[in-house]
Amino acid sequence: xxxxxxxxxxxxxxxVREFAEKExxxxxxxxxxxxxxxxxxxxxxxxxxFLGVIFPEKYGGGGxxxxxxxxxxxxxxxxxxxxxxxxxxxTSLCSNHIYEQGTEEQRENFLKPLASGELxxxxxxxxxxxxxxxxxxxxTAELDxxxxxINGSKTFTTNGSxxxxxxAMAVTDKGKDKRRISAFIVPKGTPxxxxxxxxxxxxxxxxxxxxxIFENCRVPSSYLLGExxxxxxxALKVLxxxxxxxxxxxxxxxxxxxxCAREYAHERKQFGRAIGSFQAIRxxxxxxxxxxxxxxxxxxxxxxxxxxxxxVTKESAMAKLYGSEVxxxxxxxxxxxxxxxxxxxxxxxxxxxxDAKLMTIGEGTSEIQRMVIARQLLSL
Numbered sequence: 001x002x003x004x005x006x007x008x009x010x011x012x013x014x015x016v017r018e019f020a021e022k023e024x025x026x027x028x029x030x031x032x033x034x035x036x037x038x039x040x041x042x043x044x045x046x047x048x049x050f051l052g053v054i055f056p057e058k059y060g061g062g063g064x065x066x067x068x069x070x071x072x073x074x075x076x077x078x079x080x081x082x083x084x085x086x087x088x089x090x091t092s093l094c095s096n097h098i099y100e101q102g103t104e105e106q107r108e109n110f111l112k113p114l115a116s117g118e119l120x121x122x123x124x125x126x127x128x129x130x131x132x133x134x135x136x137x138x139x140t141a142e143l144d145x146x147x148x149x150i151n152g153s154k155t156f157t158t159n160g161s162x163x164x165x166x167x168a169m170a171v172t173d174k175g176k177d178k179r180r181i182s183a184f185i186v187p188k189g190t191p192x193x194x195x196x197x198x199x200x201x202x203x204x205x206x207x208x209x210x211x212x213i214f215e216n217c218r219v220p221s222s223y224l225l226g227e228x229x230x231x232x233x234x235a236l237k238v239l240x241x242x243x244x245x246x247x248x249x250x251x252x253x254x255x256x257x258x259x260c261a262r263e264y265a266h267e268r269k270q271f272g273r274a275i276g277s278f279q280a281i282r283x284x285x286x287x288x289x290x291x292x293x294x295x296x297x298x299x300x301x302x303x304x305x306x307x308x309x310x311x312v313t314k315e316s317a318m319a320k321l322y323g324s325e326v327x328x329x330x331x332x333x334x335x336x337x338x339x340x341x342x343x344x345x346x347x348x349x350x351x352x353x354x355d356a357k358l359m360t361i362g363e364g365t366s367e368i369q370r371m372v373i374a375r376q377l378l379s380l
Contacts, residue, residue, distance in 0.1 A: 005071075012064075013071050019048065020079035028080035031206035032351055037162060038206055042086055046117015050076075051090055055099055059107055060116030066241070066303035070248040077252025078259075081355035082206035084252055085362075088245035089158035090114065094121030097167045097183065097238045101226035110165055110185055122163030124154035124212050125235055131156075132368050134169075135232055137181050139214060141170035146221045148172075148184060150214040153196060156362075160210030161195035164188045168212060169231045183231035185223045192217030203354030240312050242363050243320035247299040250323035250359040254295065257327075257334035257352040258288045264338050264347070281337060288330045295323040314376035321369035324359035331356040 005013070023041055031038055045051055053069045055061025062068075069091070077084030095114040098106055113119040130136040139152025150170050157166075165187050172182040186193050196211030226234050262285055265276030275281050302315040331353040335342035342349040360366045374380075 016072050016075040020075055024079040024083055035205045037208050051117040052115025055115040060112040066306045070299055070303045073245055073248035074252040077249040078256045081253050082204045084249045085204055085207045090121045092242045092245045093123035094167050096241055101234050119164035120159055122157050122159040122166045124157040124168040126156045128155050137169055137171055139170040141172050147218045150217040152214055154212040157210055157212050159208050160212050162208045173229050179229045181232040182228050183225040185225050186219055204358055240316045243316040244302050246363050247319035247323040250327035251295050253352050253356050254292050254327040254330040257330040260349050261334040261337040284333050288333055291326045295326045298322055314373055317369045317372040321366055327356040327359050
C-alpha cells in the first residue's frame with residue numbers, strides 16, 4: 001500500500017485550494033447570508049476543468065481518477081460546502097449517470113457540454129413521498145409514438161432551478177417492483193418542464209435546492225437513459241460513486257472546522273494563557289484530527305477501488321457514513337472550542353455546523369448507509 005499522494009495530486013490540491021482561498025472563502029459568508037447561488041464561481045470552475053474531472057478527455061473531461069476528484073471536492077467544500085455540493089451533484093450524479101448508462105450519441109450531445117463546464121447538471125430521484133424509499137417513485141413516463149410523456153414532481157434536487165440538463169427517474173412499467181423505473185434526460189427549456197419551489201435550508205444556503213415539475217413534458221424516445229425499467233438499479237450504482245462525493249464534502253467541512261478551532265485555540269487566551277494549552281482543548285483537537293484522518297483513509301480506499309473497477313457499494317457507504325458523522329462531530333466541537341464566538345456569525349464555525357448536518361441525510365441517511373453496509377456484510 002502507498003499512502004503518498006503523487007506530485008500531480010499535490011499540485012492539484014494546491015491549485016484548487018489557491019483558487020478557493022481567493023475566489024470562494026472571502027464570499028462564502030455573504031453567499032450564505034443572502035442564499036445567493038455562486039454562478040460566477042461555478043462558471044470559473046467549469047473553465048478550469050473542475051466540472052468534469054473524472055470523465056475521459058474525449059468527452060470534454062479531465063481524465064483524472066476518483067482520488068483526484070475527491071481532492072477537488074474536499075478542497076471546495078473546505079472553502080464552502082455549497083460550492084462543493086453544486087459541483088458534486090453535477091459531476092457524480094447527473095454527468096456520471098449519462099457517462100455510465102448513456103449511448104455514444106447521448107454522451108456526445110449531453111456529457112460533453114456538462115464535462116467541459118459549458119452546462120450545469122441536476123439529478124432527480126427523490127419525491128415528496130419517496131425519500132429513503134426511492135423505489136416508491138410516483139412520477140410517470142408513458143410512451144406516445146416516438147416520445148415519452150413525463151408527469152409528476154421531484155423534490156430536493158440540487159441545482160434544480162439552475163441546471164441546463166436534468167436526469168430524472170419516472171415509472172414506465174407499473175407493477176414491476178424496482179424494475180418499473182426508468183431514467184430520462186430532460187434539457188432545460190423542454191415544454192412542460194419547470195423548476196418549482198426553492199427550498200430554504202438550515203445549511204448549504206448558497207446551493208440551489210428546488211422542486212422539478214413535469215406536466216405533460218415530452219422528450220424524444222432517444223432521451224431514455226439506459227434500458228427501460230433499469231433506471232432504479234442504475235441509480236443505485238450511480239449513488240455508489242455519489243457517496244464518495246459526500247465523503248469528500250464531509251471531509252472538507254470537518255477539515256475546515258478543525259482548522260478554525262486550532263487557529264482559535266492558538267489565539268484565544270483565558271486564565272493568562274492560550275486555551276490550546278489546556279488539556280480539555282488539546283484532547284478535543286486530538287480526537288478531531290484522528291477522526292479526520294480515519295475518514296480520509298476510508299474515503300480514499302473507496303476511491304481507489306472505484307478507480308480500479310471494483311464494486312464499492314459497502315466501501316462508499318462506509319466512507320459516507322463515517323465521514324458525515326465525523327463532519328458533524330468536528331463542527332460541533334469547533335463551535336464548543338470557540339464558545340460564545342462559535343455561536344455567532346463573526347466566525348465560520350456556525351456555518352460549518354449547519355452545513356455538516358446535511359451530509360448525514362443527503363444521498364441516503366446514516367440509517368440507510370447502515371442498512372446498505374449490513375446487507376453487504378450478510379450477503380443479502
